[in-house]
Amino acid sequence: MKILCGVKRVEDPDQKIKVNPDGSWIALDGINYKPNPYDEIAVEEALRLKEAHGSGEVVVVSIGGEESVTEMRHAMAMGADRGILVKVSERVDSDAAARLLAKVVEREKPDLVILGRQAVDSDQGQTGQLLAEYLGWGQATFAAKFESLESEEEKAKKPGLQVQDGKVRVIREIDGGLEVLDVELPAVVTTELRLNHPRYASLPGIMKAKKKPVEELTPADLGVDVTPKVKIRKLSSPPERKAGIKVPDVATLVEKLRNEAKVI
Amino acid sequence: MSNVLLVAEHLNQSLKKSSLHALEAARQIASRSGGKVFGLVVGKGVGEVANELARHGVEVLVADDARVEHPLAEAWSKVVEKAAKEVSATYVVAASGSQSKDVLPRVAARLGAGMASDVIGFGGEGAEITFKRPMWAGSVIAEVEITTPVKVLTVRPTDFSAAQPGEAGQVRSLELPDLGTIRTHFVEFRQVKSERPPLTEARIVVSGGRGTRGDFSPVEALADQLGAAVGATRAAVDAGWVPNDLQVGQTGKTVAPDLYIALGISGAIQHVAGMKGSKVIVAINKDPDAPIFQIADYGLVGDLFQVVPELQKALTGK
């Protein structure tokens, strides 16, 4: 079973992101980077499927600058077999990412593509669906599982996706509950937070990852025009919510809610 | 002339309220671009949904067919594409629920359109519309331009008011296009049933976090006393304490109630992204330095297991 995962380099979601004074981009001073959290979940799931099936290959793809190799090395330290860097000089939008990935998929012919439900920088949440459409494949977005992340199944590192008889069974977190779909392979799946807890990279894993191959491609190699369909004109900070007051006790709180805020 | 196609999210028997907020966004676009708004309802046995939408002053296309009973993106995207072409839509708009997030990117690919997700407002001049949308979990608002002739959007319901009923529009049926081979098969839907009001529609929301240590009874008791919906943080959902459907935040629901009560919630940016539009925020947390206090209108430092019962008592004694 061959699985391809997207790994995007993004700003660490645990730090505060601020806009540059001129609104051209975010302030990059002192910013740390990480693999997109949903992509780590994708890689973890791919590794579990490979382990459960006893064989296979997990290939990670990143579209970005040379520095994106760091995030791919992280995925390879977790256990992914090799990387493909599609080298771009400027950020690409989700549509261009999907068209580049489609070309990589045509070359690599994986059985399954697992992407994140969204990249936590642009928060668009489109690439997997676009990719599935460009490939003419079925899709299942927001993959999760019935069991919680504290369950025995999760502790046993069981995959949430079930691959059988040329199909992948996916439990999806959607509005109002959980939906189960069977998608014929090859297919595109995107991950939700509750699909798994990604493993940590072990020291031997990190050492091994340094020797794993990373192929470099360009949009020109793939014949893809990456001119964005969605252009960012400017960035601004959202209106700040002012801190209110601390109340000393419940009686004051109720009094304020009744007479000042008038919400109860 | 730039027509707008509104793709309705619905529950088979009734329109989702979020669709009326998306309709308001569609109207704002149409009034600037000089076009007309059309509605599209897809599903099986959805005639009443179509009528309900039409009562809000739009002409509605309805694709009512067993083959599109379940919202499979592969199939629905073809139906939306056909409807968009039939009404010469320049804009395809839907509320940013899980269904539209799943389907609309495929529609965009089929129409060669650029797409903006989770739009919260518009910029630009006249018919030159730009789209405002959050990035980095709402730490940043981007103003984006879509350069393609056709443009696809999901819009965040909490940032637009609900469209009011108007002179009823026509309802006509849309014949399904050739759906081709569909490689996705519906197996089952496990619905989360709740007696409480829906999270995204409630006037009051009481949410619990890791501070509950898995005991949501104070959250639920307070919610029930106030007729409120129950919400939660990712931490609480991940632990399996409450269903995923209750998560508020960047990748959960966006809520904007009159009153949001956060119990044992630290106030991480990803959570705040989903509730900072609330009119009044109350935070009860035992850590005086918890970031939630920086955005709360009324903060109370204390143990929720002591404070909530006291609060319940104080609320009874009018």
Ligand SMILES: Cc1cc2nc3c(=O)[nH]c(=O)nc-3n(C[C@H](O)[C@H](O)[C@H](O)COP(=O)(O)OP(=O)(O)OC[C@H]3O[C@@H](n4cnc5c(N)ncnc54)[C@H](O)[C@@H]3O)c2cc1C
């Ligand atoms: C990609 C990504 C997406 C995410 N999406 C979301 C999302 O959509 N929604 C979301 O909520 N989070 C999301 N998160 C997680 C988010 O970053 C935080 O980890 C999460 O919101 C923390 O939940 P919490 O406040 O319940 O827990 P904690 O941060 O652990 O806070 C618990 C709080 O409870 C207080 N407390 C403890 N005991 C008591 C007591 N007895 N009485 C009163 N107070 C008490 C503590 O002082 C503390 O402040 C996301 C994270 C990532 C990386």
Ligand SMILES: Nc1ncnc2c1ncn2[C@@H]1O[C@H](COP(=O)(O)O)[C@@H](O)[C@H]1O
């Ligand atoms: N530049 C990129 N490099 C690698 N994967 C990407 C890139 N952009 C998007 N993806 C994949 O697509 C998912 C959704 O991204 P988006 O649609 O941009 O929110 C991400 O979680 C990744 O798996």
